[in-house]
Amino acid sequence: MGKLKNSMRKITKKNLMTYICLAIGFVIIQSCSAGGLLTFQIKGLLVPVCIYIICAVALNLVVGISGELSLGHAGFLCLGAYGAAIFSKITNGLIPDPIRFLLALIIGAAVGALFGFLIGIPVLRLNGDYLAIVTLAFCQIIQNLLNVFYIGVDKHGLHVAMQDPTKLELEEGGQVIVKGAQGITGTPKDANFIIGIILVFITLFIVLNLIDSRTGRAIMAIRDNRIAAESIGIDVTKHKLLAFTISAGLVGMAGALYSHNLATLTVAKFDYNTSILILVFVVLGGIGNIRGSIIATVILYVLPELLRGLQTYRMLIYAIVLIVIMLFSWAPGAIAFRQRIMERLKNRGKGVQ
Amino acid sequence: MAMLEVKHLSVSFGGLKAVDDFNMTIEGGELYGLIGPNGAGKTTIFNLLTGVYKPTEGSIFLDGKNITGMKTTAINKAGIARTFQNIRLFRQLSVLDNVKAGLHNRYAYSTLSGIFRTGRYREMEKAMDEEAMRLLKVFDLDSYAEYQADNLPYGQQRELEIARALATRPKLLLLDEPAAGMNPNETKALMETIRFVRDEFHMTILLIEHDMKLVSGICEKLTVLNFGHVLTAGLTEEVLNDPEVVKAYLGEE
DSSP, X not given: OHHHHHHHHHHXXXXXXXXXXXXXXXXXXHHHHHTTOSOHHHHHHHHHHHHHHHHHHHHHIIIIISXXXXXXXXXXXXHHHHHHHHHHHHHBTTBOHHHXXXXXXXXXXXXXXXXXXXXXXXXXXXXXXXXXXXXXXXXXXXXXXXXXXXXXXXXXXXXXXXXXXXXXXXOTTXXXXXXXXXXXXXXXXXXOHHHHHHXXXXXXXXXHHHHTSHHHHHHHHHHHOHHHHHHTTOOHHHHHHHHHHHHHHHHHHHHHHHHTTOSEEOGGGSSHHHHHHHHHHHXXXXXXXXXXXXXXXXXXXXXXXXXXXGTTHHHHHHHHHHHHHHHHHHXXXXXXXXXXXXXXXXXXXXXXX | OOSEEEEEEEEEETTEEXXXXXXXXXXXXXXXXXXXSTTSSHHHHHHHHTTSSOOSEEEEEETTEEOTTOOHHXXXXXXXXXXXXXXXXXXXXXXXXXXXXXXXXXXXXXXXXXXXXXXXXXXXXXXXXXXXXXXXXXXXXXXXXXXXXXXXXXXXXXXXXXXXXXXXXXXXXEEESTTTTOOHHHHHHHHHHHHHHHHHHTOEEEEEOSOHHXXXXXXXXXXXXXXXXXXXXXXXXXXXXXXXXXXXXXXXX
């Protein structure tokens, strides 16, 4: 049993390391920012990086832990962003700002989770790649619907219309909140880097603790062998649905952060490419490797932005970095090399003691 | 009351009748063997008993309860656990976690308890660790607890499957060719383990096996299956000396 306790600590230790690395990263960036070392351009990237880290970690729960492929996480991001923004626009000035933003985050998460749940019910009963197909279609449908979606508010309450804003029939003094393809403008800018980092920590806390629990074990058992999992009494649909709903909820929360960070919110941003971008972060960071997702997101999101000055060479360098990261996280030689380095670091640590 | 009672069980795949009018009664605590040539339908019967296939006709009673047509998950909760002919472990999980997955329904706590690390989480996880280690010890696997299941040698992967099935504390344990791919020494050790499991856990065991030494060594009763039909059933010694059985296995003179 002594050996066992040791390894229990190993998992906790590994998770703790992830938290600590993230906290150190936060402190460094925060002090650079206070010291005026960060350009305006980099400051603008801080909240989006947090948003994409949450998305990548949440998607890794589906792809890496649950073993299903989702190509529509941009759709949940979009719905969370819209839900939270609409709420904030309506209640702006009625509720104190911090409480309103907190509620907006919760609403974003709830909207994401609700749609994840509704899609998951029929699809996750099936075996195979159906989830990838359905989520892909879902993302497209959401985009097309929201493109022609209008919401207005006046003293009679909410008005909803499709296609034509005049059909809202608002009374005088009414306000159009969602303007079809033009999206939502003027959402209060509540998001900042500190809140972003707090949400990243919350996401990590939920995902890492879930993985290292009875539920997470069941989810991974289903991923490894569905028939065997059923044979020992694990409910397959329930656990897959749980993983997918939690993932969609976390992405919805990230969406709320998104819509409270920008002055304009349009659906055009939440297309297929965004879903694939998040998937690239997950795959290159290592499928099932949560810490890897964070590192890959930071490198692959910030790099192209920093390289903007190089213009045409930008995508060339981006491609090379993609290949290098892929080799580093997947090639057998690189894995052995990494382990050797880790061993050496550990031994050195012992020598110092 | 019999532990397992199978009455007039049949299943067809398209035009092929894979199992036809299969009957079998196993009393509590028996070590029962299901034998027959390749393609006789033995594994199909396991799949019918565990709800992987739905029978076209007939009924299955476990300890007096009708489990015909129930889902695999529900059948396991009712008290049947199994191993597989082609090993199906949770390959990326540790040896310990494979057994702990088997304890899933016996040490329950909610997902929220797991996320927020409540007292119940710690209490249940500790109990699971202890019970899983006890089970691993039965198979001398306790020193491999932290290995990834994939990295175990073949024979020990089979034993781990049995440990995982036992973790659900079934009334009836189905073993599908437990000795396949084992050398004579390993088979001998396995025989002792199976007998030990039956006595220690007061388990009823039904096994499919080709190794006649193992079958005649530990099974008290046998049912012989040929082309989906029951050829004969009864005490091991009588069945193995039955000229019909010899004919099915070795062909006519």
